[in-house]
Amino acid sequence: MSQLFIIGAGGHGCVLAELASKFVGDLRADWTTVILLDDQRNRPALEIGIAVSGKSSELKTSVGTGDSFLIGLGNNRRRMQLLHTMRSSCAPATLVAPDAHVSPSCTIGPGTVVMPGAIVQTGATIGEGCILNSGCVIEHGVTLESGVHVAPGACIGGDVTIGECSLIGIGASVLNGNSISPDVVVGGGGVVTQSLHEPGTYVGVPTRPLQ
Ligand SMILES: CC(C)(COP(=O)(O)OP(=O)(O)OC[C@H]1O[C@@H](n2cnc3c(N)ncnc32)[C@H](O)[C@@H]1OP(=O)(O)O)[C@@H](O)C(=O)NCCC(=O)NCCS
Structure with missing residues (x-):
C-alpha cells in the first residue's frame, strides 16, 4: 500500500486530490490512498469526499516506502518552496x-x-x-x-x-x-x-x- 500526500486543501489541492483519487486501483498509479493535508484548513475548500487528515507536518511522521506527494498550492514561489522542503522526507509525484x-x-x-x-x-x-x-x-x-x-x-x-x-x-x-x-x-x-x-x-x- 502506498500513499499520495496532497499538501493544500484549497481549490487547486482539491482538484489534484479528486483527480488522483480516480487512479486508485489503477495500474498507472503508484498510490493506493490519497491523503489531504493542510496547515490552515480542517476541511477541504470543495466537497470532494476526502477529509483533511492533518497538517503538513504529518507527512514526516506517516511517510513510508513508496509514498509520494504533490503540493496543491497555486502560488508558484510558495509551491516550489514547499516542494523543496518536503522532498527531504518523500518523493514528489507526477500526475x-x-x-x-x-x-x-x-x-x-x-x-x-x-x-x-x-x-x-x-x-x-x-x-x-x-x-x-x-x-x-x-x-x-x-x-x-x-x-x-x-x-x-x-x-x-x-x-x-x-x-x-x-x-x-x-x-x-x-x-x-x-x-x-x-x-x-x-x-x-x-x-x-x-x-x-x-x-x-x-x-x-x-x-x-x-x-
Ligand atoms: C493581470 C492580473 C494579474 C492583474 O491583477 P491585479 O494586479 O490585481 O490588477 P487589477 O485587477 O487591480 O487590475 C488593474 C488594472 O488592470 C486591468 N486588467 C486586469 N487584468 C487584466 C487583463 N488580464 N487584461 C487586461 N487588463 C487587465 C484592470 O481592468 C485594471 O484596469 P484599470 O486600472 O483601468 O481599472 C490579473 O487580472 C490576471 O489576469 N491574472 C491571471 C489570473 C489567472 O489566469 N490565474 C490562473 C487561475 S487557474
Missing part, C-alpha cells in the same frame, strides 16, 4: 490526467501536474512543480522552467522558453520562439508577441507592462 495528450518525447519533471485536456507536444521539456492546467496547449520544443503555471486554455507556441515561477494567465497566448523571464505574470487573455526580459505583470494584446 497526468488520463485525457491529457503528452508526447512520448517530452520530459515532465517531478511534482508537475498535467490537467484534463492539456496537450504537451513533441520535444517539450517541463520542469519540476509546474501546473499545466485544464485544456492548455504546450507546443513542440517548449521549455518550461520549474514552478511555471500555464493556466486553463493558455497556448504556448513552438520553441518558447518560460522562466521559473512565471504564470501565463487564463486564455493567454505566447507566440512561437519568444522567451519569458522568471517571475512574469501574463494576465488572462494577453498575447505575448515579443520576448519579456524583466519580471513583472503584462496584460493586453499585444502585452504591455501593467502600470
Whole structure:
C-alpha cells in the first residue's frame, strides 16, 4: 500500500486530490490512498469526499516506502518552496490526467501536474512543480522552467522558453520562439508577441507592462 500526500486543501489541492483519487486501483498509479493535508484548513475548500487528515507536518511522521506527494498550492514561489522542503522526507509525484495528450518525447519533471485536456507536444521539456492546467496547449520544443503555471486554455507556441515561477494567465497566448523571464505574470487573455526580459505583470494584446 502506498500513499499520495496532497499538501493544500484549497481549490487547486482539491482538484489534484479528486483527480488522483480516480487512479486508485489503477495500474498507472503508484498510490493506493490519497491523503489531504493542510496547515490552515480542517476541511477541504470543495466537497470532494476526502477529509483533511492533518497538517503538513504529518507527512514526516506517516511517510513510508513508496509514498509520494504533490503540493496543491497555486502560488508558484510558495509551491516550489514547499516542494523543496518536503522532498527531504518523500518523493514528489507526477500526475497526468488520463485525457491529457503528452508526447512520448517530452520530459515532465517531478511534482508537475498535467490537467484534463492539456496537450504537451513533441520535444517539450517541463520542469519540476509546474501546473499545466485544464485544456492548455504546450507546443513542440517548449521549455518550461520549474514552478511555471500555464493556466486553463493558455497556448504556448513552438520553441518558447518560460522562466521559473512565471504564470501565463487564463486564455493567454505566447507566440512561437519568444522567451519569458522568471517571475512574469501574463494576465488572462494577453498575447505575448515579443520576448519579456524583466519580471513583472503584462496584460493586453499585444502585452504591455501593467502600470
Ligand atoms: C493581470 C492580473 C494579474 C492583474 O491583477 P491585479 O494586479 O490585481 O490588477 P487589477 O485587477 O487591480 O487590475 C488593474 C488594472 O488592470 C486591468 N486588467 C486586469 N487584468 C487584466 C487583463 N488580464 N487584461 C487586461 N487588463 C487587465 C484592470 O481592468 C485594471 O484596469 P484599470 O486600472 O483601468 O481599472 C490579473 O487580472 C490576471 O489576469 N491574472 C491571471 C489570473 C489567472 O489566469 N490565474 C490562473 C487561475 S487557474
